Amino acid sequence: xxxxxxxxxxxxxxxxxxxxxxxxxxxxxxxxxxxxxxxxxxxxxxxxxxxxxxxxxxxxxxxxxxxxxxxxxxxxxxxxxxxxxxxxxxxxxxxxxxxxxxxxxxxxxxxxxxxxxxxxxxxxxxxxxxxxxxxxxxxxxxxxxxxxxxxxxxxxxxxxxxxxxxxxxxxxxxxxxxxxxxxxxxxxxxxxxxxxxxxxxxxxxxxxxxxxxxxxxxxxxxxxxxxxxxxxxxxxxxxxxxxxxxxxxxxxxxxxxxxxxxxxxxxxxxxxxxxxxxxxxxxxxxxxxxxxxx
Amino acid sequence: xxxxxxxxxxxxxxxxxxxxxxxxxxxxxxxxxxxxxxxxxxxxxxxxxxxxxxxxxxxxxxxxxxxxxxxxxxxxxxxxxxxxxxxxxxxxxxxxxxxxxxxxxxxxxxxxxxxxxxxxxxxxxxxxxxxxxxxxxxxxxxxxxxxxxxxxxxxxxxxxxxxxxxxxxxxxxxxxxxxxxxxxxxxxxxxxxxxxxxxxxxxxxxxxxxxxxxxxxxxxxxxxxxxxxxxxxxxxxxxxxxxxxxxxxxxxxxxxxxxxxxxxxxxxxxxxxxxxxxxxxxxxxxxxxxxxxxxxxxxxxxxxxxxxxxxxxxxxxxxxxxxxxxxxxxxxxxxxxxxxxx
Amino acid sequence: xxxxxxxxxxxxxxxxxxxxxxxxxxxxxxxxxxxxxxxxxxxxxxxxxxxxxxxxxxxxxxxxxxxxxxxxxxxxxxxxxxxxxxxxxxxxxxxxxxxxxxxxxxxxxxxxxxxxxxxxxxxxxxxxxxxxxxxxxxxxxxxxxxxxxxxxxxxxxxxxxxxxxxxxxxxxxxxxxxxxxxxxxxxxxxxxxxxxxxxxxxxxxxxxxxxxxxxxxxxxxxxxxxxxxxxxxxxxxxxxxxxxxxxxxxxxxxxxxxxxxxxxxxxxxxxxxxxxxxxxxxxxxxxxxxxxxxxxxxxxxxxxxxx
Numbered sequence: 001x002x003x004x005x006x007x008x009x010x011x012x013x014x015x016x017x018x019x020x021x022x023x024x025x026x027x028x029x030x031x032x033x034x035x036x037x038x039x040x041x042x043x044x045x046x047x048x049x050x051x052x053x054x055x056x057x058x059x060x061x062x063x064x065x066x067x068x069x070x071x072x073x074x075x076x077x078x079x080x081x082x083x084x085x086x087x088x089x090x091x092x093x094x095x096x097x098x099x100x101x102x103x104x105x106x107x108x109x110x111x112x113x114x115x116x117x118x119x120x121x122x123x124x125x126x127x128x129x130x131x132x133x134x135x136x137x138x139x140x141x142x143x144x145x146x147x148x149x150x151x152x153x154x155x156x157x158x159x160x161x162x163x164x165x166x167x168x169x170x171x172x173x174x175x176x177x178x179x180x181x182x183x184x185x186x187x188x189x190x191x192x193x194x195x196x197x198x199x200x201x202x203x204x205x206x207x208x209x210x211x212x213x214x215x216x217x218x219x220x221x222x223x224x225x226x227x228x229x230x231x232x233x234x235x236x237x238x239x240x241x242x243x244x245x246x247x248x249x250x251x252x253x254x255x256x257x258x259x260x261x262x263x264x265x266x267x268x269x270x271x272x273x274x275x276x277x278x279x280x281x282x283x284x285x286x287x288x289x290x291x292x293x294x
Numbered sequence: 295x296x297x298x299x300x301x302x303x304x305x306x307x308x309x310x311x312x313x314x315x316x317x318x319x320x321x322x323x324x325x326x327x328x329x330x331x332x333x334x335x336x337x338x339x340x341x342x343x344x345x346x347x348x349x350x351x352x353x354x355x356x357x358x359x360x361x362x363x364x365x366x367x368x369x370x371x372x373x374x375x376x377x378x379x380x381x382x383x384x385x386x387x388x389x390x391x392x393x394x395x396x397x398x399x400x401x402x403x404x405x406x407x408x409x410x411x412x413x414x415x416x417x418x419x420x421x422x423x424x425x426x427x428x429x430x431x432x433x434x435x436x437x438x439x440x441x442x443x444x445x446x447x448x449x450x451x452x453x454x455x456x457x458x459x460x461x462x463x464x465x466x467x468x469x470x471x472x473x474x475x476x477x478x479x480x481x482x483x484x485x486x487x488x489x490x491x492x493x494x495x496x497x498x499x500x501x502x503x504x505x506x507x508x509x510x511x512x513x514x515x516x517x518x519x520x521x522x523x524x525x526x527x528x529x530x531x532x533x534x535x536x537x538x539x540x541x542x543x544x545x546x547x548x549x550x551x552x553x554x555x556x557x558x559x560x561x562x563x564x565x566x567x568x569x570x571x572x573x574x575x576x577x578x579x580x581x582x583x584x585x586x587x588x589x590x591x592x593x594x595x596x597x598x599x600x601x602x603x604x605x606x607x608x609x610x611x612x613x614x615x616x617x618x619x620x621x622x623x624x625x626x627x628x629x630x631x632x633x634x635x636x
Numbered sequence: 637x638x639x640x641x642x643x644x645x646x647x648x649x650x651x652x653x654x655x656x657x658x659x660x661x662x663x664x665x666x667x668x669x670x671x672x673x674x675x676x677x678x679x680x681x682x683x684x685x686x687x688x689x690x691x692x693x694x695x696x697x698x699x700x701x702x703x704x705x706x707x708x709x710x711x712x713x714x715x716x717x718x719x720x721x722x723x724x725x726x727x728x729x730x731x732x733x734x735x736x737x738x739x740x741x742x743x744x745x746x747x748x749x750x751x752x753x754x755x756x757x758x759x760x761x762x763x764x765x766x767x768x769x770x771x772x773x774x775x776x777x778x779x780x781x782x783x784x785x786x787x788x789x790x791x792x793x794x795x796x797x798x799x800x801x802x803x804x805x806x807x808x809x810x811x812x813x814x815x816x817x818x819x820x821x822x823x824x825x826x827x828x829x830x831x832x833x834x835x836x837x838x839x840x841x842x843x844x845x846x847x848x849x850x851x852x853x854x855x856x857x858x859x860x861x862x863x864x865x866x867x868x869x870x871x872x873x874x875x876x877x878x879x880x881x882x883x884x885x886x887x888x889x890x891x892x893x894x895x896x897x898x899x900x901x902x903x904x905x906x907x908x909x910x911x912x913x914x915x916x917x918x919x920x921x922x923x924x925x926x927x928x929x930x931x932x933x934x935x936x937x938x939x940x941x942x943x
Contacts, residue, residue, distance in 0.1 A: 132649075133656035136927065138919040140882035141900065142657075145664050145912055148904040221778070228780050229886050233901050248783055252890070255786060256794050266783030274778035355846055357838070359761075388849035395847065401840040405862045405939055415848045450939045463844070470848060 023282030026275035033272060037091040046082035049089075049240040056080040057258045075260040077251060081242075087264055090242040094269070097154065097236075097243075098224040101161045102216055108162075109169025110212070116170070117177025128174075131167050139164040143226070147235045157236045161226055165219060172215050176208045210283060217280035221273045228269050244269050302506050303352075303391070303474050304328040308366030310351045313359070317577045321347040321361075323530040326603065327613075329474070329523075332504040334496075336517045336538070338553075339527035340573050345510045346396055348527070349476045353391055354383055371473065388419040392472035394480045396510075398459035402451040408462050409435075409447030415469040434465040439491055456483045464492060468499070475499075478510040493520060514554065518542065526550050529574050529584040532603070536612040546606060546619035548589045583617065591618055646931055650924040657920040658709060662702055665909050705913075714914040719906040724914035727899065732918075734804060735888070735895035739879045741810060742817035743872060750822040751868070754829025755856055761834060769826055776823030782886035785816035789890070802892030813891040817884060821875035828871045832864035865937040873930040877923040 036043055060075040060083070074083040116127040146160035230236040231245030239246065244265040251261030306326045312319040322344045329335045337345045350356050351363045354375065368375045370390055375383060395401045403411060412431040416422055422430060428447070435443035438461040451459055460483055467475060477496070481489040493516065499505045509520055517524055517538065525535040526547065534547040545551045552569040571588035574580055580587055586596040595617055606612040606619060689695045696704075708714065714724040750773075757766040789812060793801040799808050836842065837860060845855050885897030892898075896915070903911045 133653050136653045136924060137657045137660070138881035138916060138923060141916045141919055142660065144882070144900060144904055145661060145916060148907060148912060149664055225780060232782050232886055233889065235904065248786070252786065255790060259790060262783070262786050266780060269783065270775065270779040274774055277774060277778060353847055355843060384849045384851060387847055393847045395840060395844055397840055401844045403841040403845070403859050405937065414850065418849045452940050466844065466848060
């Protein structure tokens with residue numbers, strides 16, 4: 001049974017984290033992105049949604065001088081909007097969608113998974129069949145179906161992505177419950193039945209934290225990517241709001257003479273998803289008893 | 295002095311450590327011994343004492359990371375194996391020294407037929423191909439008493455019992471036709487009849503082709519039956535080497551005395567007697583003599599000063615690592631200390 | 637349990653999944669969505685709505701509609717595409733081959749690149765090649781494929797002019813999209829090959845092989861590789877299915893590749909319900925059959941699974 005009270009001591013946790021420089025740096029980057037996103041107005045004075053047409057398609061200020069009140073560090077887009085600004089406000093959208101989908105998905109998935117694992121029998125079987133069917137279905141297409149039916153936009157995008165978000169959390173929660181059930185039964189036969197609440201809170205919860213964090217971080221990365229995909233195609237966030245995917249989608253036709261509109265959002269997506277993956281990998285390697293170390 | 299005329303394998307000052315996240319594990323710490331041609335040397339010790347690592351080190355099978363052989367030399371038939379380039383070492387593996395590995399359950403490739411795995415040993419070490427190699431492989435299956443060898447040839451490891459797998463491991467090692475055979479607990483999961491057959495087979499090979507065997511075991515019954523000389527390992531070090539009779543009748547090291555117990559209690563399948571206490575943690579070894587925490591005869595010097603590897607009998611036949619060998623003179627000859635021969 | 641029974645079991649599951657997906661799609665489009673409202677202009681009168689509803693058969697009870705849909709689907713009759721005015725199934729069949737070509741090529745590239753590199757990285761963990769591989773595969777997974785495509789297009793098509801920017805026709809047209817699409821599966825494959833190889837190389841049977849005097853390269857390719865095939869196939873198969881199932885869409889759009897993914901995006905822009913239903917059904921069937929194939933390949937590579 002995975003019971004590592006000593007590993008969870010804060011001190012050794014932070015020490016371990018710092019040892020793995022890559023994961024640590026990734027987390028710092030993520031935190032920075034987060035901060036800049038939340039305090040957007042501090043970092044940019046340009047509006048992300050309205051621009052000055054006379055200043056359209058200007059190159060980033062490090063390649064050519066720019067007009068306007070302050071330099072356009074990353075250039076302007078086809079409507080004269082500051083790219084950096086759109087990038088920062090776009091982060092808000094992309095991250096928000098990712099977080100909401102991941103959190104709600106986690107809540108639903110964990111609840112369902114714990115029910116399945118705890119009650120077993122028919123409940124378990126039905127739920128797992130549903131999970132299998134869901135996992136075998138074309139998730140992107142189903143999301144697109146939702147989009148078609150409900151119409152594009154941020155809210156509908158979130159709903160569309162939610163359909164697929166619960167399954168992984170469900171599987172994870174269920175397997176954790178099964179592990180605990182197995183060992184608790186072995187340890188003391190009378191533990192089951194007496195004090196279910198106790199079992200849930202004392203045994204299941206602590207052990208679920210690390211796989212939960214891993215799954216959450218990985219799913220977050222996945223949904224940020226998914227939002228980018230859908231927005232790129234025009235099905236997600238609608239103009240004039242910006243999201244990273246949408247910026248690339250809109251900037252596509254200007255790629256030959258205004259490559260910066262496409263380059264920077266892509267880099268941002270890449271960095272964010274990469275850092276999330278690295279942190280998620282690290283969490284899994286450190287805390288998942290089943291993961292094999294080198 | 296170094297290599298008596300009949301010595302075929304000579305190990306000097308061998309040290310292998312594993313560098314883990316939490317520290318260095320000195321699995322083998324400066325051991326020296328030799329085996330003469332046609333002789334059976336039993337390597338005995340508790341689990342974790344370094345027996346298997348010794349064998350793997352001899353064959354240069356220690357993988358970095360995290361393990362590394364940090365010093366020593368192994369001379370086979372006059373050639374120092376540690377000086378060979380890897381490509382030549384591979385030639386030595388098998389036809390020079392072959393090893394029967396310890397865990398039959400996981401030591402066979404699950405997606406290859408056992409016949410193919412034996413054939414591979416034959417092809418590489420006997421230089422045969424195709425049908426000839428296959429015939430030899432089937433012959434080998436017969437030798438280790440596997441029934442219906444032609445059919446079994448096509449079986450996969452998971453279709454065979456543990457005992458059969460172990461016999462396949464033996465067949466593979468013997469197929470290499472080695473000069474020296476290192477057998478790491480080759481009979482531990484076999485039933486008594488098969489065990490007897492396997493031991494008889496080894497005795498036969500020894501007689502017929504003068505095969506040299508290094509037998510790693512913790513079964514004193516087998517030691518009594520098979521061994522000419524015995525080496526006792528403890529916490530990565532060799533603490534006593536002597537011929538088998540002296541070992542049982544008059545051991546010099548308190549540890550040996552402890553595990554051998556009374557000669558009258560012995561029977562085949564007898565495990566080592568339990569000595570109170572646990573083997574030391576190889577990352578936090580005790581100071582001085584590694585055995586001192588469990589030794590009834592310990593004295594002050596044992597706690598602080600590591601005993602040297604000394605020659606008791608004067609003719610190189612009985613080496614001991616102890617400050618106060620039982621029934622012998624205190625402070626044995628310092629002249630023959632740590633010479634690298636046992 | 638023999639192979640036959642195993643296949644039957646998997647087929648049964650496949651049917652259940654396809655059924656489940658079809659029902660899901662049906663529910664989404666008919667219960668949540670309102671095809672009639674979508675098709676008619678805003679000023680349409682009530683009579684027009686009623687007429688259209690009856691014409692489309694949407695006034696029947698839901699279960700009856702579902703029944704009709706499923707029985708039609710079984711006969712591969714998916715109705716007429718609203719947008720293209722031809723049978724839906726024809727539209728899908730016309731576009732599928734192009735996508736299959738693209739995805740197959742992409743996966744081939746992934747295999748050729750990822751497996752040798754993964755093996756090399758596993759053989760020398762911590763070395764430069766290992767770090768390059770890990771970094772490269774992570775990037776390949778993290779960067780959005782449509783962006784990779786655009787960047788490649790910028791460099792090779794626009795900048796250097798070696799390859800065309802879009803369309804289909806010659807081998808040149810397929811290079812950029814295939815390479816772009818290959819990043820993701822290559823990244824996954826490289827990671828799993830590396831991980832599994834490291835485990836295999838640490839196992840006891842490799843020790844046995846080495847002790848026999850087997851050469852290292854033989855150990856890598858004859859002994860260890862076979863044992864990682866099941867994991868590698870699972871990963872690749874799963875990626876293949878996901879690509880065909882829609883992830884190729886963005887790349888097809890970027891390069892103007894007239895395939896299934898591009899079709900899906902157009903379908904949605906045109907609000908063509910029956911066509912989308914057809915597409916989803918097709919993908920579901922394809923993915924399930926692919927999974928079945930993978931399961932069969934499993935048994936081929938891992939003798940322990942053959943009962």
